[in-house]
Each structure stands twice: as structure tokens, then as C-alpha cells.
Amino acid sequence: MYKKIIPFINCENELPVNVIAEALQYEIGGADELFVYNYSVDEASREEFLGTVKEITRQIDIPVYIGCYVERFEDVKKALYTGASYVMIKYSLLKEKEIIKEASDRFGKDTIILELDNYKDIFSQKFTEALKELGVYAILLKHVELTENLADRINASGFPVIIRDSLSNNDIAALLEPANVIGISTNYFKDRDMFKAKLSLKARGIEVNTFDSNIKFSEFKLNGEGLIPVVVQEYKTNEVLMMAYMNEEAFRKTIETSKMTYYSRSRDTLWTKGETSGHYQYVKALMLDCDKDTILAKVLQIGPACHTGNHSCFYTELVKKEYDDTNPLTVFNEVFHVILDRKKNPREGSYTNYLFDKGIDKILKKCGEEAAEIIIAAKNPDFEELKYEISDFLYHMMVLMAECGLEWSDIVKELGHRR
Numbered sequence: 001m002y003k004k005i006i007p008f009i010n011c012e013n014e015l016p017v018n019v020i021a022e023a024l025q026y027e028i029g030g031a032d033e034l035f036v037y038n039y040s041v042d043e044a045s046r047e048e049f050l051g052t053v054k055e056i057t058r059q060i061d062i063p064v065y066i067g068c069y070v071e072r073f074e075d076v077k078k079a080l081y082t083g084a085s086y087v088m089i090k091y092s093l094l095k096e097k098e099i100i101k102e103a104s105d106r107f108g109k110d111t112i113i114l115e116l117d118n119y120k121d122i123f124s125q126k127f128t129e130a131l132k133e134l135g136v137y138a139i140l141l142k143h144v145e146l147t148e149n150l151a152d153r154i155n156a157s158g159f160p161v162i163i164r165d166s167l168s169n170n171d172i173a174a175l176l177e178p179a180n181v182i183g184i185s186t187n188y189f190k191d192r193d194m195f196k197a198k199l200s201l202k203a204r205g206i207e208v209n210t211f212d213s214n215i216k217f218s219e220f221k222l223n224g225e226g227l228i229p230v231v232v233q234e235y236k237t238n239e240v241l242m243m244a245y246m247n248e249e250a251f252r253k254t255i256e257t258s259k260m261t262y263y264s265r266s267r268d269t270l271w272t273k274g275e276t277s278g279h280y281q282y283v284k285a286l287m288l289d290c291d292k293d294t295i296l297a298k299v300l301q302i303g304p305a306c307h308t309g310n311h312s313c314f315y316t317e318l319v320k321k322e323y324d325d326t327n328p329l330t331v332f333n334e335v336f337h338v339i340l341d342r343k344k345n346p347r348e349g350s351y352t353n354y355l356f357d358k359g360i361d362k363i364l365k366k367c368g369e370e371a372a373e374i375i376i377a378a379k380n381p382d383f384e385e386l387k388y389e390i391s392d393f394l395y396h397m398m399v400l401m402a403e404c405g406l407e408w409s410d411i412v413k414e415l416g417h418r419r
Contacts, residue, residue, distance in 0.1 A: 104135025
């Protein structure tokens with residue numbers, strides 16, 4: 001199991017747009033997970049913070065820890081409903097410890113992490129056993145002076161431990177050395193090269209999450225110029241963006257930096273996509289075809305991939321035969337975006353705008369009616385009518401989603417957890 005670098009963001013008194021931008025930078029910069037927190041007891045601040053975290057989990061793929069003020073079980077539920085993978089609870093602010101047990105019983109024993117202000121608590125065997133009974137998954141320790149004795153206690157505790165440290169005085173490799181320490185949470189890597197730090201840690205024998213090719217470049221089948229073609233896809237949509245070439249140096253730099261780097265045949269030099277335009281391609285996956293002579297790169301594309309300003313370089317149609325390219329997810333997204341557009345830009349006579357104008361009660365009434373219509377249609381021997389009723393229900397459900405601030409990504413992510 002590799003050791004994790006978990007940047008933290010203190011969201012108190014910060015603008016949501018700035019927090020979201022910082023979270024995105026951490027993800028593309030190589031963070032393994034992200035810890036965002038705001039322990040304010042003010043209700044308005046808490047609600048704004050939960051909304052910010054919800055937007056973060058929509059936009060990034062790495063797991064998110066959320067730290068917030070917890071007074072009752074409902075606070076934990078609302079925190080996890082943002083899409084966060086873990087809830088970080090401050091032990092010093094926790095009034096009822098049974099909340100932890102209720103939450104771990106409901107959401108699983110791998111969701112609750114306890115933040116200890118006084119790390120000496122971990123010395124107590126009675127204390128750690130009590131935490132296990134409650135269902136605590138892991139412990140976060142702050143301001144650690146990592147002596148040999150403390151390292152032994154951490155390993156004997158039986159808990160995965162995250163150490164929070166600014167790294168201004170402590171050596172990250174030393175803090176990661178105890179077996180039970182699973183990661184470092186820090187703000188040290190803001191505007192710093194996290195990939196470079198990971199390579200340094202790996203050189204010192206610390207197992208961290210870096211890109212490593214499972215096949216050596218020497219095994220690739222290259223063309224006459226010593227290059228291998230690379231087909232580039234948008235990782236979420238699978239849209240083909242462009243094609244370019246790599247030599248061994250470009251491949252190695254791509255692996256080391258997580259930014260797609262190519263070899264320019266016309267200029268006889270390496271070039272990192274986006275180094276002048278800012279339209280970087282961040283690696284999500286690299287795959288080799290069966291003949292080992294072509295690489296498929298799945299990337300997060302920033303801005304357009306084509307120098308013309310088009311999202312994809314493949315925008316010129318040569319030949320086309322009519323065919324049905326209906327993709328369920330694409331249809332859902334397209335219809336949903338039309339509904340969102342109606343909400344933002346109302347049109348006179350629009351049934352969708354009629355529903356939004358009438359409000360949540362009307363929308364819920366229609367969802368109920370359509371659900372009943374599905375039941376009736378399903379009881380009939382001819383199922384042809386059923387597809388129309390299901391379509392009606394899905395449309396009204398999407399109106400409800402838009403009214404309540406949900407997106408298909410929220411639903412898909414939740415369903416993904418249930419696989």
C-alpha cells in the first residue's frame with residue numbers, strides 16, 4: 001500500500017470559487033486525496049461550506065475528506081451526502097461520542113476519521129480500544145514530534161494514521177516511515193511540484209503513488225523514425241482529441257510529470273502540450289495496443305486540444321453514412337442540459353418553465369403521477385406503452401434534479417459506490 005500525500009484546504013472565510021480552483025490544482029498536481037475543512041458552528045457558514053464540497057466532489061476524481069462541526073448524526077449524514085468519502089471529526093468538539101457509532105453503523109466502518117489535537121491520547125490502550133468499539137476508521141494527528149516511542153505506539157494502535165504537518169521543520173520521509181502512517185496531510189505543496197517530491201520519496205525507498213509503466217519503452221515497436229504514435233482521448237467522454245508522436249524521452253517525461261509530452265517531428269524537439277497555450281493534458285491512463293506499436297492516452301484536457309480552437313482536432317467531416325449513434329448517457333446529459341438551460345433562460349410557453357414556476361410541490365406531484373403510470377403500464381400485457389411512461393417519469397425526475405441542484409454525475413457516482 002503506497003503512502004499518500006493529502007493536501008488540506010482551510011475553507012473558513014474563503015470564497016468558494018477560490019477553494020474549488022485550489023482543489024482542482026491539487027488534483028492535477030498529483031494529490032492522492034484531499035482534505036477540506038471548516039469547523040465553524042455558524043449555520044450559514046456550514047451550509048455554504050457543504051455546497052462548496054459538493055461542487056468539489058463533482059469536479060475532481062480523488063477521494064475527499066471533509067472536516068466540519070459535528071453536533072448530531074444528521075451533521076455526519078449531510079457531510080457524506082456532499083460526495084465526500086470520509087468525515088473528519090474533531091475529537092475536542094465532539095459532544096456525544098455515540099454519534100460516531102451511529103454514523104459508522106449507517107455508512108460503514110471506513111468513513112469516520114478522528115482528529116486528535118493531543119496526539120498523546122494514542123498512548124492509551126483503553127482509549128484506542130474505545131475508539132474501535134465506536135467504529136473509528138483512522139486517526140489524524142497534528143503537530144507531531146515523531147520520536148521512536150511515538151512511532152511504536154502508532155504502529156501498536158491498530159489504526160491507520162494520517163499526520164498533519166506544514167513540513168516547515170519536519171522531514172516528510174521520516175514522518176511517513178511508521179508502517180501505520182498511511183499519509184501526510186499538508187499545505188506545503190501549494191504552488192510546489194508534488195510529482196517531483198514523490199519521485200524524491202520513491203528514491204528514498206518510500207512507496208508512493210507515481211506513474212510507472214508496466215512495460216519498458218524498449219519493448220515498444222517504433223516506426224522508422226524511432227517514434228510511437230499516440231492517440232489521445234478525453235477520459236470521461238472517450239472523445240478522440242488528437243494524435244501525436246513520442247520518443248523515449250517524451251514518454252519518460254510524460255510518466256514523470258503526468259503532463260502529456262510529445263516529440264515534434266517538424267521542430268525536432270520535445271513539446272509539452274499546453275506549455276504555451278495553458279491547454280495542458282493531464283494523464284489519467286496510458287495503454288498499449290496488442291501489437292505494441294500505438295499508445296492510447298486517456299487525459300483530462302484543459303481547454304481545446306486543437307490549435308484552431310476546436311475541442312478536438314478531428315472536426316473535418318470527409319464521409320458520413322447515416323447511423324444511430326444514440327448513447328444513453330449522452331442522451332440523459334443532453335436532455336438534462338436543456339432542462340438546466342430552461343431554468344436559467346426561461347422561454348414563454350415552455351412546459352419545463354411551467355413546472356419550475358409552479359415549484360417543488362408541482363414537480364413532486366408530477367413525479368408521483370408518472371410513477372403510478374409506470375405501474376399501470378407494466379401490468380398491461382403490451383409493454384409498448386411502458387417505454388413512454390418511463391420516459392415521462394425520467395423527464396420529470398430530471399426536472400426535480402435540476403430544481404434540487406443535483407446532476408447526473410451525482411447519481412452515477414452514488415450508483416458506482418453500490419457496484
